[in-house]
Amino acid sequence: MSLGHACVDVYQGAVAALVPFFVAERACTYAAASGVVLAASLLSSVVQPLFGALTDRWAMPWLLPLSALTGGAGVALSGVTGSYALTLAVVAVSGIGVAAYHPEAARTARVASRGSHTAMGWFALGGNVGFALAPLLVAAVIATGGLGASPLLFVPAVVGAALCAAAVRATAGGGTTAERGSEALGSDDWPSFLRLSGAIMCRSIVFVGLSAFVSLYVRERAGGGEVAGTVALCVLYAGGAVGTVAGGRLAERYGRLTVVRQAYALSVPAVAGVVLVPGPAVYLFVALTSAGLYVPFSLHVTLGQDYLPRRVGTASGVTLGLAVSVGGLAAPAIGALADATSLRTALVPLIALPVVGRLLLCGLREPITPQPVHAGVGSAV
Structure with a gap:
């Protein structure tokens, strides 16, 4: 499941x-390029x-391999579409595939972890490794063959679908509805869940905003062309590999x-440094920002599940999906502000968002972790 x-x-x-490749090869404005990020996030x-x-x-374990293929197909077609509108459409299809994957995957991973925050950290690590490898994979394919080579990006989807299909075959159905209901112990705490979701949204806007523009920004600030930008994006993503596992152990x-x-508090000076400190520093x-953003990543998911123990799938969909992808909704606004002023000016508001997230977390109490009592879903992983 992690792979x-x-x-x-x-x-x-x-x-x-x-x-950056849409900007270079198709002469997109910042706003138009960020619209692609929006298309992936909106649906x-x-x-x-x-x-x-x-x-x-x-139980819908069949969603896992199907969603892997759908997510890959959209991105693979994005470089060979004949118009901007078609590019937005296929990237939106990819976003739907990714959306379909996460709730079911997060549920089965949580049950298999038997409540271990470290184990959930390893599951989340898989996603972060995928994030970290994406810039290298895209650079290797697109820098060599241009956007026309994007169909090669479908290969990870085939591998992921095969891994998910193997997991599904090993489960004999992944548990019945009644079995799944047995893990829903306790009462749902919606006020705490909504405050947590608000904090995650603040984190999401910072992360997606930097993901979309840190490559271009570092090229301007540090020089070094495409290599400098790709390195910065890799550092942003790769730092999550350490941060996610560390978050589980620290928790x-x-x-x-x-x-x-504490992670939200660290993010404030870290994001300020990215935006305001010049040169190779x-x-x-970027590395400190990555740690601040990723340490709480898997903890968001388990906290959300424990605040809504009767709606674990919904909690997973929101904490791992809606509240994360909502950052993409802000990307066009950042791009439009960058077109009107400068990229640096557009990134300055990101400094305040971890402060807002930290304030939303004030007063929250640690929820009681419900204990799964069935093995059907756990065997899905």
Whole structure:
């Protein structure tokens, strides 16, 4: 499941990694290029909670391989479409595929982890590895063959679908609806869940905004052309590999909310350094920003699931999907502001968002972790 997660999340990272190539080869404005990020996020944001609600009612393990193929197909076609509108359409299809994957995958991974925050960190690590590999994969394919070579980007989808299909075959159905209901213990705490989701949205806007524009920004600030920009994006994504696993381990020692709050606090000076500090030091601040954004990543998911123990699929869809992809909705506004002023000016508001997220987390209490009592879903991983 972790390896499959990596293959699927390549397509979330690939969209942002394609932005500089759309700007270079198709002469897109910042706003038009960020519209591609919006297309990948918009439908995903809308349908992900729907898929979460569906998985609360029925076992749908077949979604895992199908969604991997759908996510890959959209990105693979994005470079060979004949118009901007078609590019937006196929990238939106990719976003739907990614949206369909995450609620079911997060649920089965949580049950298989038996409540271990470290184990969920390893599952989340798979997705972050996919993010980190995306810029390298896109650069290797597109820099060599241009946007016309984008169909080669379908390969990870085939691998991911095969991994997911193997997991599905090993489960004998992945659990019945009644079995899934047995893990829904306790009452739902919607006020706490909504505050947590608000904080995640703040984190999402920062992450997606930097994902879309840090490559272009570092080229301006540090020089070095495409290589400098690709390195910065890789640092942003790769730092998540360490941060996600560290977040799980730290949570088991200090508690989830303590770790999440400290991570948001770290993000404030880190993002400020990315935007305001000139020269090669920007890479250090990109790394610190990555840590601040990724340490709470898997903890968001388990906290959300524990705040809504009767709606684990919905919680997974929101914390891992809607609240994350909503950052893409802000990307066009950042791009439009950059076109009207400068890229640096457009990124300055990102400094304040971790502050807002940290304030939303004030007063939240650690939820009680429900204990799964069935094995059907757990065997899905």
